Amino acid sequence: xxxxxxxxxxxxxxxxxxxxxxxxxxxxxxxxxxxxxxxxxxxxxxxxxxxxxxxxxxxxxxxxxxxxxxxxxxxxxxxxxxxxxxxxxxxxxxxxxxxxxxxxxxxxxxxxxxxxxxxxxxxxxxxxxxxxxxxxxxxxxxxxxxxxxxxxxxxxxxxxxxxxxxxxxxxxxxxxxxxxxxxxxxxxxxxxxxxxxxxxxxxxxxxxxxxxxxxxxxxxxxxxxxxxxxxxxxxxxxxxxxxxxxxxxxxxxxxxxxxxxxxxxxxxxxxxxxxxxxxxxxxxxxxxxxxxxxxxxxxxxxxxxxxxxxxxxxxxxxx
Amino acid sequence: xxxxxxxxxxxxxxxxxxxxxxxxxxxxxxxxxxxxxxxxxxxxxxxxxxxxxxxxxxxxxxxxxxxxxxxxxxxxxxxxxxxxxxxxxxxxxxxxxxxxxxxxxxxxxxxxxxxxxxxxxxxxxxxxxxxxxxxxxxxxxxxxxxxxxxxxxxxxxxxxxxxxxxxxxxxxxxxxxxxxxxxxxxxxxxxxxxxxxxxxxxxxxxxxxxxxxxxxxxxxxxxxxxxxxxxxxxxxxxxxxxxxxxxxxxxxxxxxxxxxxxxxxxxxxxxxxxxxxxxxxxxxxxxxxxxxxxxxxxxxxxxxxxxxxxxxxxxxxxxxxxxxxxxxxxxxxxxxxxxxxxxxxxxxxxxxxxxxxxxxxxxxxxxxxxxxxxxxxxxxxxxxxxxxxxxxxxxxxxxxxxxxxxxxxxxxxxxxxxxxxxxxxxxxxxxxxxxxxxxxxxxxxxxxxxxxxxxxxxxxxxxxxxxxxxxxxxxxxxxxxxxxxxxxxxxxxxxxxxxxxxxxxxxxxxxxxxxxxxxxxxxxxxxxxxxxxxxxxxxxxxxxxxxxxxxxxxxxxxxxxxxxxxxxxxxxxxxxxxxxxxxxxxxxxxxxxxxxxxxxxxxxxxxxxxxxxxxxx
Numbered sequence: 001x002x003x004x005x006x007x008x009x010x011x012x013x014x015x016x017x018x019x020x021x022x023x024x025x026x027x028x029x030x031x032x033x034x035x036x037x038x039x040x041x042x043x044x045x046x047x048x049x050x051x052x053x054x055x056x057x058x059x060x061x062x063x064x065x066x067x068x069x070x071x072x073x074x075x076x077x078x079x080x081x082x083x084x085x086x087x088x089x090x091x092x093x094x095x096x097x098x099x100x101x102x103x104x105x106x107x108x109x110x111x112x113x114x115x116x117x118x119x120x121x122x123x124x125x126x127x128x129x130x131x132x133x134x135x136x137x138x139x140x141x142x143x144x145x146x147x148x149x150x151x152x153x154x155x156x157x158x159x160x161x162x163x164x165x166x167x168x169x170x171x172x173x174x175x176x177x178x179x180x181x182x183x184x185x186x187x188x189x190x191x192x193x194x195x196x197x198x199x200x201x202x203x204x205x206x207x208x209x210x211x212x213x214x215x216x217x218x219x220x221x222x223x224x225x226x227x228x229x230x231x232x233x234x235x236x237x238x239x240x241x242x243x244x245x246x247x248x249x250x251x252x253x254x255x256x257x258x259x260x261x262x263x264x265x266x267x268x269x270x271x272x273x274x275x276x277x278x279x280x281x282x283x284x285x286x287x288x289x290x291x292x293x294x295x296x297x298x299x300x301x302x303x304x305x306x307x308x309x310x311x312x313x314x315x316x317x318x319x
Numbered sequence: 320x321x322x323x324x325x326x327x328x329x330x331x332x333x334x335x336x337x338x339x340x341x342x343x344x345x346x347x348x349x350x351x352x353x354x355x356x357x358x359x360x361x362x363x364x365x366x367x368x369x370x371x372x373x374x375x376x377x378x379x380x381x382x383x384x385x386x387x388x389x390x391x392x393x394x395x396x397x398x399x400x401x402x403x404x405x406x407x408x409x410x411x412x413x414x415x416x417x418x419x420x421x422x423x424x425x426x427x428x429x430x431x432x433x434x435x436x437x438x439x440x441x442x443x444x445x446x447x448x449x450x451x452x453x454x455x456x457x458x459x460x461x462x463x464x465x466x467x468x469x470x471x472x473x474x475x476x477x478x479x480x481x482x483x484x485x486x487x488x489x490x491x492x493x494x495x496x497x498x499x500x501x502x503x504x505x506x507x508x509x510x511x512x513x514x515x516x517x518x519x520x521x522x523x524x525x526x527x528x529x530x531x532x533x534x535x536x537x538x539x540x541x542x543x544x545x546x547x548x549x550x551x552x553x554x555x556x557x558x559x560x561x562x563x564x565x566x567x568x569x570x571x572x573x574x575x576x577x578x579x580x581x582x583x584x585x586x587x588x589x590x591x592x593x594x595x596x597x598x599x600x601x602x603x604x605x606x607x608x609x610x611x612x613x614x615x616x617x618x619x620x621x622x623x624x625x626x627x628x629x630x631x632x633x634x635x636x637x638x639x640x641x642x643x644x645x646x647x648x649x650x651x652x653x654x655x656x657x658x659x660x661x662x663x664x665x666x667x668x669x670x671x672x673x674x675x676x677x678x679x680x681x682x683x684x685x686x687x688x689x690x691x692x693x694x695x696x697x698x699x700x701x702x703x704x705x706x707x708x709x710x711x712x713x714x715x716x717x718x719x720x721x722x723x724x725x726x727x728x729x730x731x732x733x734x735x736x737x738x739x740x741x742x743x744x745x746x747x748x749x750x751x752x753x754x755x756x757x758x759x760x761x762x763x764x765x766x767x768x769x770x771x772x773x774x775x776x777x778x779x780x781x782x783x784x785x786x787x788x789x790x791x792x793x794x795x796x797x798x799x800x801x802x803x804x805x806x807x808x809x810x811x812x813x814x815x816x817x818x819x820x821x822x823x824x825x826x827x828x829x830x831x832x833x834x835x836x837x838x839x840x841x842x843x844x845x846x847x848x849x850x851x852x853x854x855x856x857x858x859x860x861x862x863x864x865x866x867x868x869x870x871x872x873x874x875x876x877x878x879x880x881x882x883x884x885x886x887x888x889x890x891x892x893x894x895x896x897x898x899x900x901x902x903x904x905x906x907x908x909x910x911x912x913x914x915x916x917x918x919x920x921x922x923x924x925x926x927x928x929x930x931x932x933x934x935x936x
Contacts, residue, residue, distance in 0.1 A: 015595075031812055032803045046808060048505045048506055051505065052503065055501035084560070086413075086584070094586075164627055165620065165621055166610055204446060269583060269586035269612065277410070
């Protein structure tokens with residue numbers, strides 16, 4: 001097992017290097033200019049923009065920039081953002097709490113809702129409950145977040161005025177007022193995310209349960225006279241959870257990546273919003289840092305998912 | 320026995336999952352989460368990770384200990400105070416205006432920093448740090464245009480309690496004059512030969528060559544003055560790379576009515592009262608908040624429908640969306656002045672791909688757009704009124720001029736009503752005969768390619784123009800290019816507006832200060848974009864008219880403001896009547912405020928929040 005882990009980590013290193021290289025190349029070759037906003041501003045002539053490009057190191061060929069970026073990173077320096085002219089890593093630390101609290105809460109709620117729904121849907125397959133759950137899951141799958149987001153905003157924030165549409169990241173969470181306000185402003189973005197994530201997880205849970213229900217060990221358990229509830233929870237659910245747990249583990253990196261559309265829509269100052277504005281402004285160091293951290297997390301949680309799989313399922317052996 | 324074993328195994332696995340996930344969440348979540356909650360007061364800009372960085376931002380908080388003696392007495396009016404909430408759909412990323420990357424940064428800095436003078440909504444100068452506006456009459460401006468002398472208000476203080484001096488002005492020039500600092504505002508400091516201290520409140524700026532616009536430097540958003548003490552070590556590359564300078568860029572000390580309380584770059588800025596402000600007694604709001612992000616349409620809703628914010632910036636939303644929002648009656652739109660003129664640039668060079676490297680070079684004349692009749696017919700056929708009314712609504716009005724601001728140079732001489740019959744006749748008389756639905760002459764067909772950036776408003780405008788021109792027998796093939804390419808100036812990309820590999824193109828541009836010289840230079844022969852200058856010339860249409868160049872030379876030498884305005888109007892009229900460029904819409908920055916808020920005005924040459932210190936509710 002230990003040997004397996006070491007080998008996987010060693011494989012991860014070149015994988016990450018290749019990922020970083022590809023992202024860097026794509027960013028470097030894509031058109032764009034951090035000062036594009038000023039393209040036509042006569043007060044900021046091309047000569048000034050050229051000076052700024054030199055200051056940002058953009059006058060060098062991209063492969064030279066890549067090597068520089070990598071060596072700086074090896075020393076723990078993520079570079080400075082073209083937009084704030086401050087360290088990139090500070091920006092990410094500033095954004096992470098909002099993303100974790102909004103996207104993380106949504107993920108947690110989605111998991112907590114999806115598993116029971118999936119189980120009941122499978123056990124009472126084709127029942128009234130199952131039909132409704134399936135219908136809702138398809139809606140959740142197929143309606144994009146920018147639509148649900150806008151619709152919820154229009155109904156609950158603008159018409160009913162139950163929730164604010166401007167997210168306030170400076171609330172003082174020490175008192176009850178702050179916490180209530182935080183919950184109020186989180187409700188809509190969290191709902192949008194929950195609708196989407198629950199849909200996927202429910203379907204997964206349901207099909208995993210359906211795979212297990214007709215198996216021999218279930219019949220044996222029933223034959224031994226165990227209560228139905230016991231059979232489902234103790235035996236079927238446990239075994240059905242194996243692929244679902246790996247799926248949940250693989251989804252954790254996406255919490256850190258934030259939710260680009262939802263965050264932007266509700267003005268949640270999370271990582272997703274930082275990523276999209278940085279892409280729009282060609283703020284390469286920030287985009288590089290976020291995508292690379294995301295790549296690292298994905299590789300890491302992939303490894304965890306694989307290990308968990310072995311631990312949960314004794315039939316799987318690593319050598 | 321066996322099942323117990325399995326239970327053990329599986330709970331172990333779940334425990335392992337938790338053990339692995341929890342520390343990751345905690346490590347990532349815990350540290351930064353602590354920053355905003357436990358210490359919301361001063362340091363959020365000081366990175367939670369870098370400890371030494373905290374010092375410079377902490378410094379100003381120590382000074383106001385002296386407050387009681389200097390600070391104003393308690394505000395008289397009971398309603399005074401509270402927080403002014405401003406919403407921008409682009410978020411402020413830096414508070415150092417000289418390193419700004421967008422309007423939002425200049426506006427964010429405006430709440431803290433001040434220049435010597437600012438433009439008001441009527442494009443007149445209003446003294447801010449200056450005691451008065453220097454003119455030739457009061458002896459401030461040298462009659463030969465070689466220098467300008469400013470007097471500053473006496474007794475000015477920075478928000479840390481130290482004195483504002485002439486040295487700070489000199490320093491700001493030195494800071495941006497160094498190319499390595501890479502100031503975005505460098506161009507306004509370029510004409511300066513020297514800035515010298517005459518006495519404690521007087522400073523003299525000497526120009527490299529006689530300058531007709533003495534107010535180019537230290538005025539408006541590009542001229543905000545930094546504190547020498549804070550930025551002294553930040554000249555050159557250190558401005559962006561040094562840790563202390565990075566902190567200073569996010570927390571400048573200023574002279575305006577508020578100072579920084581909390582700043583999350585790319586998200587929100589919160590300002591609190593500056594007790595050392597010269598007119599602190601008359602400042603209404605205790606705090607100001609500028610929140611960024613989201614989209615323009617929901618920003619309009621936040622001010623007009625939910626009233627969560629008091630002021631929202633630049634609501635560039637299609638008329639069909641914006642008007643119902645405004646109709647709620649809870650807010651006032653603020654639009655006026657000019658954010659630029661949406662125009663069609665005519666290509667005087669030949670963009671035919673068959674020419675290869677010579678494509679769109681100035682020495683390759685266009686096969687039919689060099690015929691004035693065709694250019695004038697296009698201008699006559701376009702329905703500006705329909706474009707303005709159906710698409711722009713409160714965000715733009717039709718215009719016949721390419722130079723519309725300041726009011727003194729807005730030509731009253733031209734009309735541009737739609738006249739399809741006249742356009743047809745022009746083409747007919749010039750020998751362009753209908754062949755099917757498209758006109759032609761000597762085998763040259765009037766088929767034009769028309770490019771612009773991707774933007775719903777522009778694509779709708781393209782569609783209207785396409786049908787307008789079809790009526791007079793000109794076939795239009797439209798093309799839309801991603802804005803980040805179109806405006807990039809990237810010499811490696813064929814789709815930039817600078818290369819202009821099309822017959823017509825549409826975008827917005829306008830002068831950025833009250834003196835139009837720099838803007839009008841964009842139609843001189845010398846400025847024609849070509850391979851030779853890496854397409855950096857501002858004349859993307861490759862228009863070249865010796866008569867225009869002669870007027871421009873005259874303008875360069877003329878120092879009398881009235882005569883300059885006359886010349887500028889003449890040049891505008893020449894450009895438009897000659898069909899060098901086809902002006903369409905005077906675009907305005909459509910801001911909105913809640914009804915109760917008093918003070919905001921539109922502004923052409925300065926920040927939208929230029930007079931924020933006088934806003935009240």
